[in-house]
Amino acid sequence: MRTLRDKVILITGAGGTVAGAVEAAFRREGAQLVLIDREAVRVTGRAHSFNTPAFEADLSSFGSAQAVVAQAEAQFGRVDGLVHLVGEVVMGRVDEVHEADFERAFATNVQTLFYTVKAVLPALRRREEAFIAGIAAGEAYGERAAGRSLFAAAKGAVASFLRALDAELQGSHVGVGIIFPMGTVDTRTNRARLSEEAARHLIHPDALARAFVAAALSGEGGTLLELPVYPPRLPVRQVV
Structure with a gap:
């Protein structure tokens, strides 16, 4: 995409910690957000602060995904992108x-x-430029855990x-991005279970949000399909 200004971007799993950072980053770029979560109450406050609609949808069925895409198109007349952030960590x-x-x-x-990609693709194919992104994990980039x-x-x-989808969409105006957190993300739950030292190595959601924006804005002269985001580099503590 050349710009995110005035682009209508669907964000699923919109009530999560990473989603909050992604929403703020895309809003700063001028995007019009559509927040989607399985529980509307999780995103009501954010929707109000971003002056954008919030839709409740489970997305566990194709019909549900189709319905929420249709709602967004009915309200804005188009959809330009999808950032899919739904997904539970199963330990x-x-x-x-x-x-x-x-x-x-x-x-x-x-x-x-x-289901969400299948539902939104027809709308995205009608745009001159469009974008789909999802979040993977370090384990999907070759790490073992x-x-x-x-x-x-x-x-x-x-x-x-998403890699296969990118291949299928070659020659179209729809770009694809995959963000790989190469470590533990800084959420309230993760920080509570870690020691103070371990918490220093958490990946901040803002870093992931910047990666999503960079992927969305790539395409002219080169694309950013896979973006690994590593934990922060920290100065070595001197032992006296």
Whole structure:
């Protein structure tokens, strides 16, 4: 995209911590946001502060995804982009996780992405320039992490789906971006369970938000398809 100004961008999973940073970053670039979450109450405050609509949608069915895209098109007359941030972190070693964990990992991370992309593609193909982005994980970029096998598999599927989608969209005006947090993201939950020293290495959501904006604005002369975002570099503490 040459610019995000006045572009209508759907953001799913809009009530999350990373989503809040992404929404603020895209709004600063002049985008018109459409916030989508499975619980409208999670995004009511943000929608008010950004002066933008909030829609409640589960996205676990194609019909639900189609309905929310139709609502956005009816209100704004078009849709220019999608940033898909739905997806639960499912922890546990292979011999500890259950069937329900498997279903939750793939339903939230992969199924919602597939249905939402399928629902929004017709609208995006009608635009002169458009954009789709999703969030993967370091495990999908080649890192290994014991105790996160299902999450790694689901995020690997997310990354593979978006890579294949990018290939399918070659020759179109629809760009694709995949953001890979290469470490733990700084959320209230993650910070509470870590030591003060470990918390210094958390990836701030603003860093991920900047990566999403950079990917969205790429395309002329080169594209940013895969963007790994690493933990911050910290000065070495001197031992006296």
